[in-house]
Amino acid sequence: MTVEVIAASTSTPERFQPLQERGQRAVFCGLTSIIWLHRKIQDAFFLVVGSRTCAHLIQSAAGVMIFAEPRFGTAVLGDRDLAGMADCNDELDRVVAQVLERRPELKSIFLVGSCPSEVIKLDLDNAAGRLSRAYDGQVRFVSYSGSGIETTFTQGEDNCLASLAADLPADAGTEDRLLVVGTVPDIVEDQFRRLFTQLGIERVDFFPGSQSTDLPSIGGNTRLLLAQPFLGETLRALEARGGALISAPFPLGAEGSDAWFRAAADAFGIDAQTQATVLSAPRLRAEAALGKYREELAGKSFTMLPDSQLEIPLARFLARECGMTAREVGTPYFDARVMDAEVPLLPSGVDWVEGQDLDPALDRVRAIRPDLTVCGLGIANPLEAEGLRTKWSIELLFTPIQGFEQAGDLAELFARPLRRERALEVGSWS
Numbered sequence: 001m002t003v004e005v006i007a008a009s010t011s012t013p014e015r016f017q018p019l020q021e022r023g024q025r026a027v028f029c030g031l032t033s034i035i036w037l038h039r040k041i042q043d044a045f046f047l048v049v050g051s052r053t054c055a056h057l058i059q060s061a062a063g064v065m066i067f068a069e070p071r072f073g074t075a076v077l078g079d080r081d082l083a084g085m086a087d088c089n090d091e092l093d094r095v096v097a098q099v100l101e102r103r104p105e106l107k108s109i110f111l112v113g114s115c116p117s118e119v120i121k122l123d124l125d126n127a128a129g130r131l132s133r134a135y136d137g138q139v140r141f142v143s144y145s146g147s148g149i150e151t152t153f154t155q156g157e158d159n160c161l162a163s164l165a166a167d168l169p170a171d172a173g174t175e176d177r178l179l180v181v182g183t184v185p186d187i188v189e190d191q192f193r194r195l196f197t198q199l200g201i202e203r204v205d206f207f208p209g210s211q212s213t214d215l216p217s218i219g220g221n222t223r224l225l226l227a228q229p230f231l232g233e234t235l236r237a238l239e240a241r242g243g244a245l246i247s248a249p250f251p252l253g254a255e256g257s258d259a260w261f262r263a264a265a266d267a268f269g270i271d272a273q274t275q276a277t278v279l280s281a282p283r284l285r286a287e288a289a290l291g292k293y294r295e296e297l298a299g300k301s302f303t304m305l306p307d308s309q310l311e312i313p314l315a316r317f318l319a320r321e322c323g324m325t326a327r328e329v330g331t332p333y334f335d336a337r338v339m340d341a342e343v344p345l346l347p348s349g350v351d352w353v354e355g356q357d358l359d360p361a362l363d364r365v366r367a368i369r370p371d372l373t374v375c376g377l378g379i380a381n382p383l384e385a386e387g388l389r390t391k392w393s394i395e396l397l398f399t400p401i402q403g404f405e406q407a408g409d410l411a412e413l414f415a416r417p418l419r420r421e422r423a424l425e426v427g428s429w430s
């Protein structure tokens with residue numbers, strides 16, 4: 001490979017030295033995360049302050065919601081000069097009033113910033129403060145940026161949760177609490193809660209939870225366990241509130257889930273015998289579910305283009321638990337602290353890339369011709385047209401994939417495109 005090395009971390013093992021690329025990228029903006037955030041936080045509304053392009057993006061990304069009354073919308077700001085900014089605030093207030101008239105049950109409104117220059121000129125932090133006062137604390141207003149200039153699609157969630165971290169109540173108690181950080185579907189949250197209870201960890205909160213009014217408290221006794229790997233800013237905001245990170249691999253696959261629960265259990269002083277008693281049955285179930293997909297995936301090669309920031313734990317899962325061969329793995333950002341427990345598990349001899357430069361990356365995919373390329377939606381179709389099999393990385397955010405019970409489903413997501421290819425070959429006239 002011919003990418004230029006701009007810098008490389010010195011704290012990571014020698015076999016994991018990501019090359020850094022800078023150039024054109026093709027990743028959805030942070031607005032996209034509204035699709036899974038609004039499903040999780042059920043009493044909130046996400047108001048994008050943006051352009052018609054932003055409105056089209058979230059409407060098409062959430063196409064399945066078209067017949068429902070969604071809890072997101074766009075306040076479209078047209079061309080204005082600085083003198084017209086007062087009108088922008090009036091317009092925002094008018095749209096907020098309209099939303100609350102239609103949906104009086106809403107408890108929080110997220111004002112989500114975007115790229116257009118009119119929006120960048122607008123101080124959404126101030127607007128959130130002004131609106132909170134105007135609604136007398138009855139509705140919480142929080143602002144964050146989902147702009148494509150500043151964020152890739154999963155960073156939208158990071159910005160959202162980092163903004164919300166300031167509103168978490170302070171915990172002055174003396175007992176240790178566990179805070180699981182990152183959006184997971186309710187079904188996964190329920191499974192996780194059951195296992196934490198069986199392990200003997202009783203005080204467990206999830207951030208975000210399903211109600212924005214039910215914010216978890218945080219303080220010096222809060223241990224932070226990340227469920228998603230793209231939450232570096234949120235982690236720093238929670239650490240500033242007193243929380244302490246539990247370093248763990250991410251709960252993807254049987255091995256990853258087992259290590260994730262064990263890291264939490266170790267931090268809470270749960271003995272090895274209890275850990276084995278609670279975790280061995282779900283781990284065995286997960287390994288059995290994975291088994292049939294391993295037969296399909298073992299020996300196949302994959303490349304990951306930088307997109308979701310899930311790439312490193314996914315590459316670990318595909319290599320170690322599915323027997324696949326990693327050829328090149330790219331990630332938009334590498335946060336050494338967040339990935340601390342993942343790095344030792346990574347396969348050796350792989351080309352790792354941090355950042356993105358689209359054309360050279362695509363040239364390498366064409367040269368390698370891996371069996372599967374995990375990439376963004378916009379890149380997948382052209383690669384499919386060239387006879388390469390792809391998996392949309394965004395699907396991994398819309399599908400429950402974390403935990404023991406989802407390990408088989410996670411492997412199946414990668415087996416599906418390969419199976420489809422075989423079916424086409426068998427059914428083909430050629």
Ligand code: SF4
Nearest residue numbers: 029054057114115148
């Ligand atoms: Fe496009 Fe920017 Fe709006 Fe995202 S925030 S849809 S990148 S204009």
